[in-house]
Amino acid sequence: MKTVVQEKKTRPNRLGIGGWFYGGKYGAERYIFVLHRLAGLGILLYFIIHIFVTGQKIHGKEAWNAAMSSVSGTWFHIGEYLVFAAIAFHGLNGIRLILAEFGLVLGKPKRPIYPYTTANMRIRVLTWSMMILAAILMLVGGYDFFLMH
Amino acid sequence: MRESTLWFWHLIAGIVIIFVLGIHIGVMHLDKIMQAIGIMSAGDVLSYADVLARAKTIAYLIIYLLLMWFALYHGFYGLRSMILEISMSKTAQAVVNWVIFLFGFGLAVYGTYAIIIGYTMANA
Numbered sequence: 001m002k003t004v005v006q007e008k009k010t011r012p013n014r015l016g017i018g019g020w021f022y023g024g025k026y027g028a029e030r031y032i033f034v035l036h037r038l039a040g041l042g043i044l045l046y047f048i049i050h051i052f053v054t055g056q057k058i059h060g061k062e063a064w065n066a067a068m069s070s071v072s073g074t075w076f077h078i079g080e081y082l083v084f085a086a087i088a089f090h091g092l093n094g095i096r097l098i099l100a101e102f103g104l105v106l107g108k109p110k111r112p113i114y115p116y117t118t119a120n121m122r123i124r125v126l127t128w129s130m131m132i133l134a135a136i137l138m139l140v141g142g143y144d145f146f147l148m149h
Numbered sequence: 150m151r152e153s154t155l156w157f158w159h160l161i162a163g164i165v166i167i168f169v170l171g172i173h174i175g176v177m178h179l180d181k182i183m184q185a186i187g188i189m190s191a192g193d194v195l196s197y198a199d200v201l202a203r204a205k206t207i208a209y210l211i212i213y214l215l216l217m218w219f220a221l222y223h224g225f226y227g228l229r230s231m232i233l234e235i236s237m238s239k240t241a242q243a244v245v246n247w248v249i250f251l252f253g254f255g256l257a258v259y260g261t262y263a264i265i266i267g268y269t270m271a272n273a
Contacts, residue, residue: 037227040224040227047220048256058266080178094167
């Protein structure tokens with residue numbers, strides 16, 4: 001039997017780079033998704049630099065202290081806090097995304113009797129719970145970063 | 150590899166990172182709160198002596214390696230997804246795939262080298 005290799009038909013991305021930011025009239029989650037990616041990119045950039053900076057430990061104490069003093073000061077401290085805040089947001093939102101991906105917050109199927117709720121509305125409760133948790137983590141982290149150090 | 154397999158590992162990496170990065174952030178950046186609660190002993194987490202003390206233990210060796218590998222995979226897969234959203238030719242897609250792979254793999258090799266050298270140095 002001959003198998004037909006089907007050409008994958010995809011529509012071109014009409015929005016281009018604008019699609020990274022523009023989500024039209026989709027809900028809060030669509031724009032949280034944009035923030036999720038921005039936070040992810042920020043964390044990735046920090047992480048790449050972090051590998052090289054902390055890698056200096058293999059060159060001895062002087063190299064380590066030099067590396068540490070090159071990434072210190074008020075602005076770096078604020079930058080580190082921003083990375084912490086990005087991780088709190090990205091991680092908690094990520095937990096929601098993984099739960100949704102595996103269908104754990106979709107609810108049981110039932111007869112749609114008006115006024116019915118949709119899966120999106122059930123997920124929205126989780127969305128804002130995660131955002132509140134992230135805000136609490138950012139406050140706790142801010143207390144440690146700026147008031148205890 | 151199938152896209153769904155790569156995506157599945159992106160999710161698994163995310164779950165692993167939540168736990169391991171949670172430990173890392175707690176120890177390194179919320180150290181004062183941890184000390185106040187009594188989970189950690191007082192001291193400077195960034196001093197060279199502390200760095201070597203951590204690098205010495207097998208638990209940190211495993212945590213650092215897990216965190217670095219999964220975070221690199223997760224981060225570079227995410228970056229790749231964003232870039233590939235832009236319509237481009239098959240050749241351009243292959244170039245993106247290879248550049249992302251080589252960059253991420255190179256970082257993983259360097260990071261693994263630094264972690265293992267750090268471990269042997271601290272135990273020397």
